[in-house]
Amino acid sequence: MSKVITSRELDYSKWYNDIVVEADMADHSAVRGCMVIKPHGYAIWEKMQQALDKMFKDTGHVNAYFPLFIPKSLFEAEEKNAEGFAKECAVVTHYRLKTDPNNPGKLIVDPEAKLEEELVVRPTSEAIIWNTYKGWIESYRDLPLLINQWANVVRWEMRTRLFLRTAEFLWQEGHTAHATKEEALEETKRMLDVYANFAENWMAMPVIKGVKTASERFAGADDTYCIEALMQDGKALQAGTSHFLGQNFAKAFDVKFATKEGKREHVWATSWGVSTRLMGALIMSHSDNNGLVIPPRLAPTQVVMVPIYKGEDGLKKVSEVAHALKEKLQAKNISVKYDDRDSQRPGWKFAEYELKGIPVRIAIGERDLANGTVEIARRDLLSKEIIKLEYVDTYVAKLLEDIQSNLYNKALERTKCMTYKVDTYADFKKTLDEKPGFILAHWDGTAETEEKIKEETKATIRCIPLNNEQENGLCIYSGKHSTQRVLFARAY
C-alpha cells in the first residue's frame, strides 16, 4: 500500500481530507483558504453542473454572467444583505503595482493608484444583479425574469476545509424576478425541489427539505428554504438553499414594473444556489476506508477495464476483446476507460481505481479469453463476479443502476437510523454526544431558546421540515407549548 487513508473510525476529519487529496480531487493551494480543484474532482463537478444546468433550463431558466466586482455603494444598498456579508468580504482598493524603490525586484501597491470607490469581490451577486435588473424590467411583460449564473464567489472564512468551506468557491446562483408574491414563492419552492431531486437522484443523497428559522435566514431574505443532509459522522450539512427575497432587493434597487392595470409595483424576487460544497457532501455520504465512492450517475468514468496478461502478445490478445467490449458498453451510453498502461501492474490499478471511486471495474485476463468471461467488481460492495462476455453490456448497465440505488438506499437507511425523537433537554444533550445525528424535538419558536440551545450544545435548528407533522408538545428547553418538532443537529 503506497497510499494510506486514515480510517473513518480513527479520525473522521482526517479521513475526509485524505479522501479529497489521495483520490486526486483537490489540493491546498499557495493561496490562503483557496483550493486547486484537480482534474478528477473537476470532472465530477462538471457532471454535477451538466445535470443541474439541464434541470434549470427545463424549468425555464437561462444562463448569464455578471461581474466579479461590486462597487461598494451598490453592495451596501440592501442593508441586511450588506451587513450579513460585510465581515467576510475581500475588497479591492488599488488597481496597480509598481517596483519597490527600496527593494529591487519586488513589487508594492502603488499608493497613487487608489480606487475612488472600493470594489467588493462578490460574496454573492444579488447587489450587482438587481442593479442590472433595474434597467431590464419595465413592464409585467418583462416578467418573470429567470436567470442563473455559474460563477465563483469569495467569502473570507476564518477556518477553511477542502470543498466544505473554502475562501473562494464555485457555485451557481439563480436570481429571478416575478410580478407577484405567490409566483415568487412558487419559484422558491420549485428550485428547492430541483435541488432535492438532484441530491437524491444524482448524488444518491437523501435530504430533508425545510425552512430556516429567522436567525439562520439568508441576509436579505424573507424566508430561506434549504435541503439538509446527514453525513456519516452524524453531522448535518446544508446542501442547498432557495431564498424568497420578498421585495427587499426590488425596493433597495428601485426595481418597479408597470402592471396590466397601469400601476407601478416593486417586483418579487428569489435567489437560490448550490456550490462545490456538494462535492464534500458526496464524499461524506458514500465513501469508505478504501477511498472515494462515486454514484454512477455522477461518475466521469463509470467503468474501468484492466487487462491482465503476460508479454506483449498477451496484451494484444486481451486488448482485441477489450476494445470490442468497450465499444459495446459505449453503445449503451456507459463511459468506459480502458487502462492498458504497461507501466502499472493490475493490482496497483485495482487499488488506484478503488481509491478514485470508479463504480465498476472489469478485469480481462488470458484465462477469461479461454472461458469467454470477464471479472466484474463493484465499488460500493467491493464484491466480484465472473460474467459471460456476451452478457456484459446488459449486466453492467443494470449494475450501474443497482449501485446508484444501493448507495441511495444505504444513505437513506443510515439517515433514518441516525434520526432521533427526544423529549427532554437531558436526552437531547445525551443524544448529541453519544449518538450524533438528526434530532427531532419540540421548540417554543423563540430566537432566545434557539440561541441558548446553540450556545450550550453547539446544535442548531437545521430547519423546520416542510409538511411537518403537527403535534402538541413542550419545548425541550423552556417547557413552553409547541405545535411541532423541528430538526436539530450539529452541523458543518
Place this chain on the structure above:
RNA sequence: CGGGGUGUAGCGUAGCCCGGUAUCGCGCCUGCUUUGGGAGCAGGAGGUCGUCAGUUCGAAUCUGGCCACCCCGACCA
C-alpha cells in the same frame, strides 16, 4: 481572529534540546525479470532544511517577523 501544534527531496520522516559532512522508507529514472489485489533484483538522479531577517568563524539546529497547514474556539454555504 484567540489558544495549541506542525513545516527537512514529489510524499512520509530522522536529526533540532546540546550549532560543524542531512537519515531512512515510498515514489522517480535506467536495465533485466515480472503482471488474476498496491512486484523483485541491480544501478542512478533528486535538498538554497517553509520564507525573510538576526546572533555566530559556522545555522536544519538558537532568536524574531512573515506565510501555509492541522487541532480546539468564535464566524460560516
